[in-house]
Amino acid sequence: MEIIFIRHGQGEHTLNLPGSLHIQDPSLTQEGVNQAEALRSRFPLTESDLVIISPVRRTLETAKILTKDVSCRKIVSPLVSPRMFPQNPEWKTLPCDRMLDKGSIKKEFPSFTIDEVLPEELWTSGINTMPEQEFSRVAETFLAWCKSQQVEHIYVVSHDGTINSYREFIRGEKLTREDFLTDAGWVKQRY
Structure with missing residues (x-):
């Protein structure tokens, strides 16, 4: 199985650091939209792909x-x-x-499926400040679930710190902030 980790396109929260980090619910900038469109050209998804x-x-x-225009599975988690x-x-x-609440996601992104199996506390607290040991258990469970999906490609659209955390777990080696992907950057990991 191959996981392609993709960092989101440029967001409004990165335009005027550090103050812009306090923007609530930032959208993509026009540059971020352009970057996402370039990703679509780079990764022509098919119905058999899974996007998390x-x-x-x-x-x-x-x-x-x-x-866009691909009826693959799209799961928000x-x-x-x-x-x-x-x-x-x-x-x-x-x-x-x-994170956005499930109701907002369902309303604004109706073609996406909400991961309803997870405990509600993950929908309120997420993994942002989760201690390393707890994250390792979550990562192991998540990756085992990914493997059980029996698809060739899984695309994970996420954030620089999250991607580094999963890469560290998979590779068993330390990364630094220098290893962060740039806006709309991507990396393939075999698992």
Whole structure:
């Protein structure tokens, strides 16, 4: 199985750092839309592909563009929501990284399926500040579920810290913030 981790396109929250990190529910910029359209050209998805999306507007918008006119499975899951990297127990979730509620997602992105199997607490707290040991258990469960889907390609549309966290878990080696993907960047991982 191949997992293609894709970082969302440029979001409004990155335009005027650090103050813009306090924007709630930021959308893609026009550049972010252009980047997502380029991703669609780079990755011509098929009906047999699976796309897993973080429940944050900029990832949902990126995935909507990426999957335009493709009737593949599109699942929104807090298991790929924002995650601080590296972890620091003193840090709090920034307004730009708060997840949308399930009702808003269903209304605004009706072609996406909500992962209803997960405990409700994951939909409220996500994985952003989850301690490493707990995240390792979540990552193991998530990756086992991915493998059980028996598809050749799984696309995960997520965030730089989340992607680094999963890459570290899969590869068993340390990464740094220098390993972050750029806007609309991607990396393939065999699992």
